[in-house]
Amino acid sequence: MKPTNNVQLTGRNVQEIVYFNALAIxxxxxxxxxxxxxxxxxTIGGKKMxxxxxxTDQAITLNLLTSPISGSGALQVGQTFSLPSGQSxxxxxxxxxxxxxPINRLGVRLKAGVAPTTGxxxxxxxxxxx
Amino acid sequence: MPNETxxxxxxxxxxxxxxxxxxxYPITKDTAQALVDAVRQYFNEHQINYNTFSYxxxxxxxx
Numbered sequence: 001m002k003p004t005n006n007v008q009l010t011g012r013n014v015q016e017i018v019y020f021n022a023l024a025i026x027x028x029x030x031x032x033x034x035x036x037x038x039x040x041x042x043t044i045g046g047k048k049m050x051x052x053x054x055x056t057d058q059a060i061t062l063n064l065l066t067s068p069i070s071g072s073g074a075l076q077v078g079q080t081f082s083l084p085s086g087q088s089x090x091x092x093x094x095x096x097x098x099x100x101x102p103i104n105r106l107g108v109r110l111k112a113g114v115a116p117t118t119g120x121x122x123x124x125x126x127x128x129x130x
Numbered sequence: 131m132p133n134e135t136x137x138x139x140x141x142x143x144x145x146x147x148x149x150x151x152x153x154x155y156p157i158t159k160d161t162a163q164a165l166v167d168a169v170r171q172y173f174n175e176h177q178i179n180y181n182t183f184s185y186x187x188x189x190x191x192x193x
Contacts, residue, residue, distance in 0.1 A: 021162050021163075021185045021186060022165070022167070023183075024166050024169075024170045024184065026182045031182065055163060055167055118167070118171065118174065119170070120166045120170070122163050
């Protein structure tokens with residue numbers, strides 16, 4: 001019997017969600033990823049990874065946000081992560097446990113301890129679409 | 131955005147940037163973070179006051 005080539009590839013797509021695209025922070029205030037800050041991440045199953053690139057001259061703290069079930073305000077989830085000046089970082093569930101948990105909506109809050117005078121910050125999330 | 135933003139963007143687009151691997155590339159409208167950083171550098175060097183901004187704020191100056 002002649003062999004046939006009937007192999008089908010049914011791969012899954014990596015999804016990318018941009019939270020901050022080169023935000024040049026000039027103060028020490030909170031900066032949320034929009035208003036409301038949340039993006040729908042319900043289509044990303046399992047582990048998620050944040051990638052952040054901080055070219056500013058100051059360290060920046062990063063917090064994950066979600067919306068409370070009451071629908072009002074923002075709710076911080078997980079621990080604070082520090083982005084050193086002039087460095088790129090990958091942030092996984094090893095750093096913030098909640099990145100490995102199922103969740104519907106995620107946002108990001110950035111804050112500089114001291115107002116940066118140069119550079120910017122980019123943050124995006126990657127995960128495998130269900 | 132400051133009145134000088136168009137000049138800052140035009141200047142930034144003539145500059146280069148060096149990535150984290152040490153390779154140097156020209157700044158274009160598609161190199162968002164390098165473009166924003168260069169625009170901020172222009173503002174600083176020309177003592178232009180500005181508030182927090184992002185790549186999206188520069189889009190009207192890139193058409």
